[in-house]
Amino acid sequence: ITISGESGGSLMYFNGTDWVNLGIGIPGQILTISGGVPAWVSPPAAPTLGNLTSSTAGVTVTGGTGAVIGAGTTVNVATNALNQNGLVTGPTAANANQVWGTDPLGNPGWIMPVSNDWRLLGNTATNDPAVPVTYGTTAIGAGENYLGTGDAQDLVLATNATERFRVKQTTGFVGIGTATPATRLHGFRNDNANKAAILGQASQIGSGVTDFQNIGVQGYGQGLSAWGYGIGVAGLTDPATAWVGVGVYARFGSTIPAYTWIGTDLPDAALYADGDNSAPAAVFANGRVGVMNTLVNPVVNAMLDVNGDLALREGAAMNVAAGINNLAAPANEFSHYRLTGAAGAFSIASLGGGSNGQIVNLINTTNQTMTIVNGAAIRTGSGSNLVLGPQGSVSMIYNSTLAAWQVTSKSGEPDMNLAAYSQTTTLFGCATTLKTITITTAATDRVLLLGEADYLKTGSTAYFALGIYRNGVEIHEVAAYSPVNADNSLHTNWIDTPGAGTHTYTIRYTLGAGTASFYGSNLMGYIIK
Numbered sequence: 001i002t003i004s005g006e007s008g009g010s011l012m013y014f015n016g017t018d019w020v021n022l023g024i025g026i027p028g029q030i031l032t033i034s035g036g037v038p039a040w041v042s043p044p045a046a047p048t049l050g051n052l053t054s055s056t057a058g059v060t061v062t063g064g065t066g067a068v069i070g071a072g073t074t075v076n077v078a079t080n081a082l083n084q085n086g087l088v089t090g091p092t093a094a095n096a097n098q099v100w101g102t103d104p105l106g107n108p109g110w111i112m113p114v115s116n117d118w119r120l121l122g123n124t125a126t127n128d129p130a131v132p133v134t135y136g137t138t139a140i141g142a143g144e145n146y147l148g149t150g151d152a153q154d155l156v157l158a159t160n161a162t163e164r165f166r167v168k169q170t171t172g173f174v175g176i177g178t179a180t181p182a183t184r185l186h187g188f189r190n191d192n193a194n195k196a197a198i199l200g201q202a203s204q205i206g207s208g209v210t211d212f213q214n215i216g217v218q219g220y221g222q223g224l225s226a227w228g229y230g231i232g233v234a235g236l237t238d239p240a241t242a243w244v245g246v247g248v249y250a251r252f253g254s255t256i257p258a259y260t261w262i263g264t265d266l267p268d269a270a271l272y273a274d275g276d277n278s279a280p281a282a283v284f285a286n287g288r289v290g291v292m293n294t295l296v297n298p299v300v301n302a303m304l305d306v307n308g309d310l311a312l313r314e315g316a317a318m319n320v321a322a323g324i325n326n327l328a329a330p331a332n333e334f335s336h337y338r339l340t341g342a343a344g345a346f347s348i349a350s351l352g353g354g355s356n357g358q359i360v361n362l363i364n365t366t367n368q369t370m371t372i373v374n375g376a377a378i379r380t381g382s383g384s385n386l387v388l389g390p391q392g393s394v395s396m397i398y399n400s401t402l403a404a405w406q407v408t409s410k411s412g413e414p415d416m417n418l419a420a421y422s423q424t425t426t427l428f429g430c431a432t433t434l435k436t437i438t439i440t441t442a443a444t445d446r447v448l449l450l451g452e453a454d455y456l457k458t459g460s461t462a463y464f465a466l467g468i469y470r471n472g473v474e475i476h477e478v479a480a481y482s483p484v485n486a487d488n489s490l491h492t493n494w495i496d497t498p499g500a501g502t503h504t505y506t507i508r509y510t511l512g513a514g515t516a517s518f519y520g521s522n523l524m525g526y527i528i529k
Contacts, residue, residue: 010022010023010024011023011024011025011031013037013038015037020037022038022039022040023040025040026040028042028043029041029042029043030042030043094110095110097112097121098110098111098112099111099112123145126145127143127144127145128144128145129141129144129145129146130144136172148167149169152169153169154166154167154168154169155167155169163179164176164177166178166179166181168181172184173185173186174186175188176188176198177189177190177197185198198217199216200215200216200217200218201216202214202215202216217233218232218233219231219232219233219234220232287303288300288302288303288304288305289303289304289305290304290305290306290307291305291306291307291308292305292307312334312335312336312361313334313335314334314335314336314337314338315330315331315332315334315335315336315337316331316337317337317338317339317340317365318337318338318339318340318362319339319340319341320339320340320341320342320346320348320366321341321342321343321346322342322343322344322345322346322368323344323346323347324346324347324349324373325346325347325348325349326349326350327348327350327351327352328352329351329352329353329354330351330352330354330358330360333354333355333358335359335360335361336360336361336362336363337360337361337362337363338363338365339362339363339364339365339366339370340365340366341366342366342368343368344368345368345369345370345371346366346368346369346370346371347370347371347372347373347385348362348370348371348372348373348378349373349375349377349378350373350375350377350378351377351378351396351405353398353400353403354398354405355398355400356398356399356400356401357397357398358397358398359395359396359397359398359408360395360396360397360398360405361393361394361395361396362393362394362395362396363393364388364390364391364392364393364412365391366390367390367391368390369387369388369389369390370387370388370389370390370392370394370412371385371386371387371388372385372386372388372394372407372410373385374386376403376404377404377405378396378404378405378407379402379404379405379406379407380407381406381407386407386410387413388410388411388412388413389412389413390412391412392410392411392412392413393410393411393412394407394409394410394411395407395408395409395410396408429465429467429474429477429510430465430466430467430469430474430477430508430509430510431508431510432508432509432510433506433507433508434453434506434507434508434509434518434521434523435451435506435507435521435522435523436504436505436506436523437504437505437506437523437524437525438502438503438504438505439498439502439503439505439525439527440501440502440503441498441499441500441501441503441527442500442529443499443500444529445497445498445527445528445529446495446496446497446527446528447495447496447497447498447503447505447525447526447527447528448493448494448495448525448526448527448528449468449476449492449493449494449495449496449505449523449524449525450491450492450493450522450523450524450525450526451466451468451491451492451493451507451521451522451523451524452489452490452491452492452521452522452523453466453489453490453507453509453518453520453521454487454488454489454518454519454520454521455482455487455488455489455490455516455517455518455519456485456486456487456488456516456517456519457482457483457484457485457486457488457514457516458484458485458514458515458516458517459484459513459514459515460484460513460514461481461482461483461484461513461514462481462482462484462511462512462513462514463479463480463481463482463511463512464479464480464481464482464488464490464509464511464512464516465477465478465479465509465510465511465512466478466479466490466492466507466508466509467492467507467508467509467510468492468494468496468505468506468507468523469505469506469507469508470496470498470503470504470505471503471504472504474508475494475496476492476494477492478490478491478492482516484514487519492507495528505523505525506523507521507523
């Protein structure tokens, strides 16, 4: 390009109107833009190495020229266990409760756990979640502490990378030894050993204090007032797979039997109590109790039906004294009691009240006569006192409505000992024999004689005499004035002491006048020992 008035070799630029001559500059200069127009300038001086100073505020660049980060500039670098004041160092010992992690900038190191993490050494400043409105379905509120899963996943606890415990997210059922629990708490063991899937053990630590109830496993079942069965504890077994199936089993030690309260959850179902793998010892059905000693469908015919003997236990002996005794109520409801101590004849006027239907047997072990006094407290059944000899006994049952003991049986009544006193006159003497009996007696025996004659008096009205004879000798006679042509009946009785031997007794009659025709006659004799 030829520009008028300009010499060759010059550097030109066009400013939009004219060409401007920059010249060729001096050696070492560089072309740049200054103020929006080209210009020759000297290059900057070469940069020099500066220094880095670390502090808690960060890293500061000092000294040097031409630095990309100018002198005096501070760079914020957070510190941690591996990055102290911007200088990376090896890991140091952790402080108490620190865990290995990363800081907010991603730097690795020992850090304090975030507040919503659960620590193995325990947490502080936690809160109690509110009671759920509907347990099992109401979600835990935001900000409330809990341990578990936050999504629809089961909670599993393990040891040695093997599952031991599971909470199902669908039902909340807890399984120990099973991943498919069928109820709120399901324990399962499957091995060849004596075992218990769940064990409850309750112990008392002190003696000489209150007798506490130490219950290993307790259940509380509750239905509605008219619906549902309340079953505290149910023990089930599968008879198809068990060699011996026992639903509920109780034993203390190896030989001492325990006492168990058990029942069925089905109406009218029988509960079989089995002992020593033999026949059922007891059957309970429809409220009845049977001890039947049979395996198949025993028939229970009463509220208590025992096929075998029945042992009734004896209570402590009761001391009695000669004279009237009012005995205290039977202790502990035993079945029979011995009466001891009386030095003379004694009576029982009352016995303290018992349980309704309680049966008591009192046994006189003294050598004295015992009298049971008939009255409001004891009813003998005869309306009079009951006299029993030495070694006698009496059984009674208590009636709570009457508030009295009722005598049901007795033994040991003293031998009959009658003294007979009479005087007789033989008015006419009787000649004609009607009946004859022969009796053999001991020396002290007495004979009760009863005679009778039924007749029609004929001919004339007159006396009719009836006499008792022993060995041909009249010992007693009665007579009656008998109207003619009228039916008559005459009776006679006598107690005779004949002495030892065999004796012939007869009844004979005689008439004052006229005749008689007989319908029948009778003579009976009873030996009184």
